[in-house]
Amino acid sequence: MALAYSLFYKFYLGVAAHLQTEPVMDISATNPLCEGPCGSSRVFQAVDPSQIEADPVGRSVPHLSSQQISTGQAMFIDDWPRAEDELFLAFVRSKRAHAKILSVDNSEALTIPGVVEYIDHRDVQGSNLWGMYSPNHEVFASEKVTSYGQVIGGVLAESRDIARRAAQKVKVEYEDLKPILTIKQAIEAKSFHFDPLELHYGDVEAGLQASDHVTEGELSIGGQEHFYLETQSVLVTPKLENDEIELLASSQDLTFLHGEISKIIGVSKNRIVCRTKRNGGGFGGKQTCPLLVCGPAAVAAKKTGKKVRCVFNREEDITITGKRHQMLAKYKVGFMSSGKILALKLDLYANGGYSPDETDSVLTCSILNAVNVYKIPNVHLRGHGCFTNIPARGGLRGYGAPQAIFIIENIMTELAIHTGLEQEQIREMNFQQEGDVNHWNQTLENVNIQKCWDTCVEQSQFQSRKMSVEDFNRKNRWKKRGTAMIPVSFAIGSFPxxxxxxxxxxxxxxxxxxxxxxxxxxxxxxxxxxxxxxxxxxxxxxxxxxxxxxxxxxxxxxxxxxxxxxxxxxxxxxxxxxxxxxxxxxxxxxxxxxxxxxxxxxxxxxxxxxxxREEMMIMTFQKNSGKGMDYFSYGAICAEVEIDNLTGEHQVLQVDIVMDVGRSLNPYIDIGQIEGGFVQGYGLMTMEQLKMTTEGQPLNFGPSTYRIPTVRNIPHKFNVTLLKDCPNEKAIYSSKGIGEPPLLLSVAVFLAIKSAIRAVRRDAGLGDHFRLDCPATVESIRLACQDRFTKLLDVDDQPDPAFHVC
The missing domain is CATH 3.30.365.10 (Aldehyde oxidase/xanthine dehydrogenase, molybdopterin binding domain)
Incomplete structure (x- = not known):
């Protein structure tokens, strides 16, 4: 309704502008977002002049498979030639989020020509349970289902189409049980996978009491679909003797897959080979989730003695597999009038789905990255893994750190408003310094955040950009701009x-x-x-x-x-x-x-x-001691956005990124990772929204119902700089890991949008403090821009047709 009113008003403004009867301030609503030239720059690290020409390390070598991939010649799982007697596997999936299985009738499916076999938990020769840290996933649901889309059985047929049609004919009777779907419901029901992860540093209560000001609040951040290009896929080939079996699988963790398949089919590991040429993307979704397709396919191949191929379509992939964890944060912060932070108390609730899977590890990463680059002398952090009836959540690029950075950077912005300081000023005064001890008692070395920050301020011309944005906002009523500048730190290493x-x-x-x-x-x-x-x-x-x-x-x-x-x-x-x-x-x-x-x-x-090495990481939360990670990757970003506060649309005008990659092994690839990671994070922050009904049925099935960034969403000016003179002695040839850290930078876009909304609210005489959860979708931006049209509606009482799971 708010949008309908607003669009009619935009039409009115357009006519009024044509007739020249309205003031210039209002005419801005008829112009397209962010007119002007597009462009980008990339600042590479120079190769040492003394390095011989034949040495490729540090040089911008193109991706060796780029030509095959871009021309369609690269081989993926489903490109492998079909064998004459190969079978295709399609799944019978649960139509309930939580229910007992009363009966399964496959008789009609088995009468379809081309159908060869039906399999379920009774055909598993080894264990029907698998899991990353404890066996809690069922290969085939046996007595009850705990998530919509959970695999109950499978149909093997001579073609993919026949197998899928036959799977639809299998009838399942249920006895419905009450599902728990959201974090709020899990908290109310005290439904958790494990006891809270807890980390203490300093004395939080004393820090809060010593503070000039204490503020508290809640924030939530939604989940995210992996949306890799190649869906979950496997081709299983049983050998002719010794119970040997081979899996050609789209997996980024072949050792985990190898071990779990051994347990499922009851064969020792030396008789199993798991291999892959390449994956068509993974982002963490090919770590544990491949067992969802590989486990049943291995059981099928073992039973029939024939090759079995199983490749998810997009709807199957989205419905069955896990996502990024939705999280709810409850925080309390103590700070001085000067802007110095003394204490942080934070409870993180992660929606883990029906199995703990990687929730423990993801929350661990959130806790380790919870303070970002800031020195906070008193910290108390707790992570809660919620047991719910949705697909089990796993890892996704950033692995818990994006949620943590989103929360702490929103807190920093709120503290700037409380103290009246500039956002960049309050951030900089709280930076960690060389030799500081962080909140898990690790001494910090090679802290390059100030160097990244200063370079970003200079290259983005941040101060003049801020003044330009303020000038734009004074002259425009129905379009506003916002800027934000944040630092990021990402701990690199493996735990344990x-x-x-x-x-x-x-x-x-x-x-x-x-x-x-x-x-x-x-x-x-x-x-x-x-x-x-x-x-x-x-x-x-x-x-x-x-x-x-x-x-x-x-x-x-x-x-x-x-x-x-x-x-x-x-x-x-x-x-x-x-x-x-x-x-x-x-x-x-x-x-x-x-x-x-x-x-x-x-x-x-x-x-x-x-x-x-002499130093071994023996990090324990209970004692809060040990060397937690190898090193840290640092970065800084300045983002500028423009919003249309009548429609809620936005466009990223300019992004300036400075990233510490040590000495880059390959600047082409590292800058590509930075750009790609940022855009993927931008999707998380602004448009990717997981929805389901109140019964737990997903409403996202593909790109038509789940929005991801496209070419149109790329910043008009996209500038990336690799920080110079920052070797990292902890890694090969002084390089640093770069796959995960850039995604965290996208939080700046969210904060820039929030800054633009704040300008709208000031025009309406509203306060600077308001809650905006992630993602900042078109709808949420429009409703946060309160004006004469939103005041006509009782927006709090409007029913939401989609149940947002957070």
């Missing part, structure tokens, strides 16, 4: 420490070519390209001579998931001992060595990263 390991196998052939295999998975992020550069430097040979073909558990065993922004570091360090200890010979002795039958051209290593 046994995860920080990787293996590598280097095979050198008599023709001078090299085959490298390692435990990391290529998701499109350029891992294989960087690994090729590292190997090329170590072997003093051109990268054209080196090939990384695929990742496979029979070559790289017991590896760690591709996550946390550290995979390149771990895999490269898996290679480094081969070269450091001179286990591999110079290229010119390869052929003579071969003729003398000296087997030195192939070496295999599995290295636990910190075995070579």
């Amino acid at each position: 420490r046994f995860l920080a390991q990787a293996g590598a196998l280097v095979s050198i052939y008599v023709d001078g070519s090299v085959l490298v295999s390692h435990g990391g998975v290529e998701l499109g992020q350029g891992l294989h390209t960087k690994m090729t550069q590292v190997a090329a430097r170590a072997l003093s040979m051109p990268i054209e001579k080196i090939l990384i073909s695929e990742t496979s558990t029979d070559i790289s065993t017991n590896t760690t998931a591709l996550a946390a922004g550290a995979t390149t570091v771990y895999c490269s360090e898996g290679l480094s001992p081969l070269f450091k200890d001179k286990l591999l010979p110079p290229m010119y002795v390869i052929v003579p060595s071969h003729r003398l039958r000296v087997p030195i051209w192939t070496v295999s290593v599995c290295l636990l990263q910190d075995f070579t």
Whole structure:
């Protein structure tokens, strides 16, 4: 209704402008958002002049698979040729969020020509349970379902279409049980997966009492769909003897998949091979979720003795798999009139779905990143994992840190308003300094945040931009602009420490070519390209001579998931001992060595990263002691947006990013990761909204019902700078992990939108303090811009047709 009134008024303003009867201030509503030129810049790190031309490390080498991927020649799971007797698997899925299964009737499905078999929990020869840290997922729901879309059974058929049609014919009778869907409902029902994670630093109560001011509040941030290009996919091939089986799977954690398949089909790990050429994206959604498709497919292949292919369509993928955790924050902050923060008390509630899955780890990451770059002397943090009847939540790029950064940066903005200080001023005065001890008692080294911040202020011309925005807002009534500048810090490392390991196998052939295999998975992020550069430097040979073909558990065993922004570091360090200890010979002795039958051209290593270091991370929440992470990636961003406060639309006018990547292994790839990570985070902040009915049925099925950023949403001016002179001695060739940190930068866009809304509210005589939850959708922006039209409506009493799960 508010939008209908507003659109009619825009029409009126357009006519009035044509007739020149309205003041200039109101005519702005008829103009399109942010007219003007588009553009961008990228500032690279210079290569050391003394570096030889043949050494590719630090140079902008294009992604080695970019041509195949962009022309459609790259092979993904569903591109593999079909075998003549191959079967296709389609799932029978729950139509309830929480219910007992009374009966399953598959008789009609089995009469359809081309249908071969029906499978369910009775066909599992090993365990029907799997899980990352504890077995709590069912391969097939047996007695009851705990989420809409949960897999009950599967139909095997000669074609994909037949299998899907037959699955629709399977009849399931339920006895409905009351579902718990939201964080609020879980809190009321005291429905939690585990006891709270709790971390104390200093004395919070004393800090609050010593503060000049104390403020408290609530904020929520919604979930996010992974929306990788390649959906969950697997091709399972049973071998002819020894119960051997091979899975060609779209997975970013082959070791986890390998181990869980062993348990499910009741076969030892040495009889199973899991491999992948590449994934069509992952973002954390290919870590545990592949078991949802691979587990049933392996059971089917074991039962029938035939190849089984299972590839989700987009609707199946969105309905069945997990998402980013929705979170609710309840906070209390003590601060001085000067702007210095003395205490933070924070309770984080994460909607974990029907299984704990990765909720514990995600909340751990949220707690470790909860204060961002700020020195807060007294902290009490608690993380609560809510048990609800929605698909189990897992990891998604940033892994709990985006939610934490969103919360603390909103708090910093509120404190600036309370104290009357500029937002950038209150942030800067609370920065951590070199040698500070953070809230988990780790001494901070190489703190580059001030350097990132100063560079960003200079390159974005922040002060003049602020003045320009204020001038624009004075002259325009129905369009407003806002700016925000924030710092970010992301802890890089693996927790617990046994995860920080990787293996590598280097095979050198008599023709001078090299085959490298390692435990990391290529998701499109350029891992294989960087690994090729590292190997090329170590072997003093051109990268054209080196090939990384695929990742496979029979070559790289017991590896760690591709996550946390550290995979390149771990895999490269898996290679480094081969070269450091001179286990591999110079290229010119390869052929003579071969003729003398000296087997030195192939070496295999599995290295636990910190075995070579004095410091081991033994971090415990209970004692709040130990070395929590390897190092930190820093960054700063200035964002400027324009909103149409009659429609709620917005456009990002300009973004200036400065990112600390250490010494970049490949500036092309690192800047691409920064740009892509920012845009993905921008979707989380502004438009990606998970919805379901009050019965738990999802309302998002694909791009028509779930909005993700497009070309139109890219900032008009998109400037990215790699920070200079910031080597990182903790990682290979002084580089830093870059996959996760850039996503956190997108919080600045949310805060810039909130700043623009604040300008609207000032025109309406309203206060600067108001709650705006994430995402800042078109609807929420419009309703926050309170004016004569919203006052005509009782917006609080308007029923929402979609049940927002947070």
